[in-house]
Amino acid sequence: MAFQFKRSMILFAALVAGSAAAQQLKPNVPPAETVEQADARLAQVKEERAVAENAFAAQEAVCYTKFFVNNCLDKAKEQRRLRLNELRAIEIDANHFKRKYAVDERDRDLEQRARKDADDAAKNAANPPRPKADPAAKPRPQPLAKTPAQRQAEHDARVRERAAQDAAQAGERARKVEQFEAKQAESKQRQEEIARRQAERAAKKAKREADAAAKAAADAERAKQKAQQK
8 A cells, every 4th residue: 555655646746747847838928039939939849748748647647546537537638638739839830930931031032132133234234344256156045134123023923922821821820729719618618527427426426325324224223123122
């Protein structure tokens, strides 16, 4: 019995440590503002996902020491599912920021390159280089350079494409948030149903024990009366 008690205390301590670590990253954290923040949150999500799994394993071991094993396991599984959903939402936001930042960086580079090309074209137009005549050389066809207007049109098309992608991703994120809230409501309802069933079973058990005690008392009283009659 002492060994069983010591084992239960160790499992309980592991569960408490895992639960405390899982609270470091809250579900409703503000969006990342830098790539470093996004990378840090992704790394922390990975660590806390492992913490959630370890906490579930510890709670699962504790459940097998209890009388209502299945009820305890249901609660532990529900807690793990909710925590993993919270971490997944944070992970989606961090990855979205990193993708958007990469697209913005690429567009800024393209804009700078377009301005530089336009400046170079203006300088060349103002001071055209003197052609070097070479009668023996055959003229080679030169590739047509894109004009500043063409580059601007391509940039505008990329901006429109990125806006459409962001709009599509925003709709997907809203759908996932709605699903997450619906699952939370469903989880709460399941927990209430579990609590109700436990209360009903406890009430039935208490009634059976009370009936058994009353019957035993009645039997004892009858036996006492019979003994007095003899």
